[in-house]
Amino acid sequence: MEIVLKDVAKRFNREILFESLNYTFKSGESTAIVGPNGSGKSTLLQLIAGNQLPSSGEISYNDNGSNIPVEDIFNHISFAAPYLELIEEFTLLEQIQFHFKFKPIRSGETINSLIEYSFFDDHKHKFIKNFSSGMKQRLKLALAFFSNTEILLLDEPTTNLDKKGSEWFFSELNKMDGSRLLILASNQEIEYKNCHSMLNLADFKVC
Numbered sequence: 001m002e003i004v005l006k007d008v009a010k011r012f013n014r015e016i017l018f019e020s021l022n023y024t025f026k027s028g029e030s031t032a033i034v035g036p037n038g039s040g041k042s043t044l045l046q047l048i049a050g051n052q053l054p055s056s057g058e059i060s061y062n063d064n065g066s067n068i069p070v071e072d073i074f075n076h077i078s079f080a081a082p083y084l085e086l087i088e089e090f091t092l093l094e095q096i097q098f099h100f101k102f103k104p105i106r107s108g109e110t111i112n113s114l115i116e117y118s119f120f121d122d123h124k125h126k127f128i129k130n131f132s133s134g135m136k137q138r139l140k141l142a143l144a145f146f147s148n149t150e151i152l153l154l155d156e157p158t159t160n161l162d163k164k165g166s167e168w169f170f171s172e173l174n175k176m177d178g179s180r181l182l183i184l185a186s187n188q189e190i191e192y193k194n195c196h197s198m199l200n201l202a203d204f205k206v207c
């Protein structure tokens with residue numbers, strides 16, 4: 001899998017976040033997207049996920065020589081971010097079952113193994129609306145890690161996680177399937193220090 005950004009620019013009204021962005025993300029590689037607050041890290045993830053369109057330029061997705069249309073890329077992506085919502089009216093179990101109706105679960109894993117591995121055993125029937133912000137973030141990450149998708153997008157992954165949650169996150173990140181394509185947006189070096197490469201949006205800011 002390759003995600004190719006060709007001359008990508010994004011602006012909101014008169015504010016140009018970045019332009020002339022040329023970059024190729026590849027399977028088996030992890031890339032950190034860094035840059036100051038407001039430089040467009042989250043926006044770039046939204047473009048890559050196909051949730052927003054670039055103002056100019058092109059994003060293409062190539063899987064072993066065949067092009068994946070942007071409207072299908074959702075099937076290949078797991079995306080965890082503090083601003084992406086869970087379904088508050090669901091219980092934990094319902095949320096997980098619902099998620100895996102759309103994305104296959106990783107080989108060898110089950111809903112129960114996800115619950116156990118992510119320390120949710122005592123919360124199976126608790127409503128998402130009653131989860132703490134750290135529990136919600138841990139659940140979003142667990143759903144992304146346990147989904148059998150080629151592309152993993154993470155935005156500020158340790159937001160709201162306590163020490164145990166952060167340790168859990170880093171151990172899961174370390175044992176991630178090496179064939180996945182990881183893009184991690186962050187302001188915190190501890191989150192992205194093990195990424196193979198870094199894309200600094202400050203380098204693509206219009207002066």
Ligand SMILES: Nc1ncnc2c1ncn2[C@@H]1O[C@H](COP(=O)(O)OP(=O)(O)OP(=O)(O)O)[C@@H](O)[C@H]1O
Nearest residue numbers: 012015017035036037038039040041042043044187
């Ligand atoms: N839908 C929108 N309409 C108008 N402006 C927007 C919209 N979404 C984002 N922006 C603006 O784009 C800029 C980049 O926002 P973004 O959240 O992508 O930055 P970021 O690098 O992720 O920031 P942070 O480090 O604070 O998380 C900000 O100035 C933001 O206000």
